[in-house]
Amino acid sequence: MLHFDPLRQSLARLRPPRASCGRILVLLTLLPSPAFAQSITTSAEPEAVSLTVYRAPERGERPIDKNWPSGYALVTETRTVTIPAGESLIRFEGVAEGMFPESAIVTGLPKGVREKNRDARLLSPSGLVDAYLKREVTLTRTSKATGQTREQKAVITAGPYGGVILQTEEGYEALHCTGLSDRMRYGGVPENLSAKPTLSVITQSDSAVTVKLTLTYMASGFDWQANYVAQVKGPEDGAPAPATGKEKVDIFAWLTLANGGNQSFLNANTMAIAGEPNRERRGAQARPTGGPLNLTCWPMQRTHQVLYNLGYDPYLYAPPPPPAYVAPMAAYMEADAEAVVVTGSRMKNAAMAPVAVVVAEQEDLGDLKLYRVPEPVTVNAKGQKQVAMIVKPGASLDRIYSASVNDNYGDGGESYPTAILLRGENRKDKGLGVPMPSGQVLVYEDSRYGPLMAGQASLKDRAVGDEVEMLVGTSSDVRYKVTPLAESKSKRTFRIELSNARNEPVNVEVEFPFELNGKPKGIAKVDGIPTWKVTLPANGEATLNYAVKLR
């Protein structure tokens, strides 16, 4: 068996005549070679890790993409390595695969870091062929008839792009164009190929030492948001009815954190940052090389072969849902049982928010807000984690039925539902008064069947003192209708009719985002927009005429 050292050969290939040139030497130190007496130390995993997660800057109020969260994290790892005297290369394994290598900082080495590299030449079928180009491999040929194997030496003449050509004693052959079973064996692993993209540093030491070093880097594939649970409390039995539209709301929030990568972080000191640190576009990155071997042969279709391509994966798409079933007329039937069952799982006035024993602590970090999970937690690979972050029972919010009219002339006369809003101020005296990071809000309301979801709203970042407003849903019972009445050169006159099919009074706000003619009674400007605030009596109506100024 012919034996050779592929690395020596590749070095020989790479080394130009001016081998002593410093710049090239630096390049070559990556390839371990006895000439440089560089030893390799591998640090497999951190002993302690802390993880600070930042939100996806462009996500706004949309939910996290669990499969590839588009925020990022700052990872700080403590690792212990033993390095020998002289020059050594330390490889770091078990880092987040979304690492931004340009952000990595290694501290704690006795003489610092001379060089920091990230190698993304991957050990793979094509990477092997590339490394063994013009060199000898062993071909093992198996006879399907007898099961006998035959070994043969071959030299890779061309490859890996567009196929592999081998030179054997008998001449030149194309790999896998034979219809026979051939496999290639290589003499060793080219050491400049790695199983995963790897960060390594080169350092120097006067003597063999064991050091505790800190690796800090930023990585993509993380995200977080707040998930609020807002429970509108029903009136207590026997308590006097509250003023129209005044609600008590228990507010609870989860800190929801997602790790979309394949690396878990055990017992991590975990934090989340609210606010928007500026981020710039990253420069060009070295793309990983290697991958499957794409073997193309000469055309091999036989006479009877017709290319058949289904064009889609029949299992990828579920069949369309069956068409809605039309109840046949024959199904008319008599029955008048009116049964209502209340079971244990539907409990009136039950709390929707859990009792949290661990609540993330908030502190200010410059102009950002930092939330710290008070004890170490494990952030799993491809996992979503929730820890309580805000617990504010009994906040005061107003329930408002809201409409915003348009001045389109033709489409008046239709009845429209109003929007249901919960609105309040983020102030201590209103039962809030904490920074509220953006996220989704689940609004629950009490019913005879216990608290049920009444809508899903979203919330932007709300500082203390800001107005907090949640759109719960639309009300089919509180409606409005706009009818155009007349038009002159200077104005268009409309009538708006409000109706309330609820058996309790409601507060309605109608916005007129136009300049109105005159000062109609009951309309006042709110944030510059003329707004009609009116309380509709139970099962009642209200009407207002107004005129929009024309240019």
Add this chain to the structure above:
Amino acid sequence: MRASWFLVAGGLIVAAPLLAQSATSVAIPGEATAQGDVAVTIYQNGQSLVQDTRKVTLPGGRHKQDFPDVSAQIRAETVTLTGPGIGIVEQNFDYDLLTPAKLMEKAVGQTITLVRTNPATGAENRVRAKVLAANGGVVLQIGDTIEVLRDDGLPVRVIFDKVPPNLRARPTLSVTLESKGGTVPATLTYLTPGLGWTTDYVTLFDDAKQTIDVQGWVTLTNNTGTDYTNADVLLVAGNPNNGGGRRNWQTPWNGSTETIDEAGTESNERERLGDYYLYPLGERTTISNAQQKQVSFLDVKAAPARSTYEFNNGWLATNDAASASSVLKFSTSRAGGLGDQLPAGTMRVYMRDKRGDPQFIGESGIEATPMGSAMSIRTGEAFDVKVKTVVAERTRVNNRRWKTRMVYELTNARNNPITVDLGQNGLWGDVKITEQSLEGKRVSADRVEWSVPVPANGKATLTATFDSRY
């Protein structure tokens, strides 16, 4: 004329209780669901709230509890767990799934067993191999040499010594909690998509008596990938927000179905959740995955209704005998109507033919309608009722005003007299009607309406003269 909720699924689609029985009797042991007392609240916007009260036995102190058999589409961020004496430390939802690719990826650096089968003799040959990398092909070290797994296409079995930790068969929900220990009922609440309901109204119109019989049917569909066993089901009619902010208001830009003429202001004893109406199913039921279930919720007999015709004409529009729309008008009030709220859905109208068999005559979507509303359902175009509109005269009176005379010819090929509600749109506030052959009603600045009687097998002509700026 009484509306009532009743529970009979009636063997429509749910059918075959016998079949269901035999299916459960052959259930594989251990397949029993981990679900407890399940309450499912289903919304019309495709979201459902699942409240699942399970008896869990907890050791005292801190404990990580897994919750299997939740919806396969669970929205993990909406999960809450409550129960007596239970305090929550953290919740985790892990979706790193065990797949062949993942198994191999996590085996990098470890040693596996290869079993090579001789293609001719079937003899097996075992070797140990170290997995070096799995980037588009598995690179193995066997003894001193390197090769790629199954490079020659021959059969090789790969046997792993163990399954890596943290890889799961299904996405797994787990809650780390603190408790005093013991068996307690813990209620798990979450939202899931894939479970929804729609409403269909079957309306039988009696032309002679001018009445309607209306049945409301609810169709439940479960595409969550999970069965909900013996569940307490509650339907919520209404339009909860689906996550948007203030500027994503669903009104009024989602359009109106134009079926509410006059919004009602009546209320009844129906259970409510804030502004939504609740429709409980009277008995517990099992909602199986990929199942569609129908239940009736409204049954009103002989409510007064009126069939009429409607035709809308645009400004200066000429039509060569276009069909008028057939319209069915009725009320949802307690007195003289359906006496209930109507959840949004589709109303299909049927009439009996000469043999007495119901035939479909048209349908219309309806939006959620309060009780006490006046409604118009447009079922289609009338074959026998036509309207011809002609701009008979158009003259410029001066440089600011135009005179327009419209002639509307209405024909009725039916053998009964009818009334057509004829509307002329596009009047912009300042168009004046200087002459009309029948007194109309200016319902808005933009529109005038006439109720034109047309005799049986006859015709009627209406003329109107407008004074306009354009």
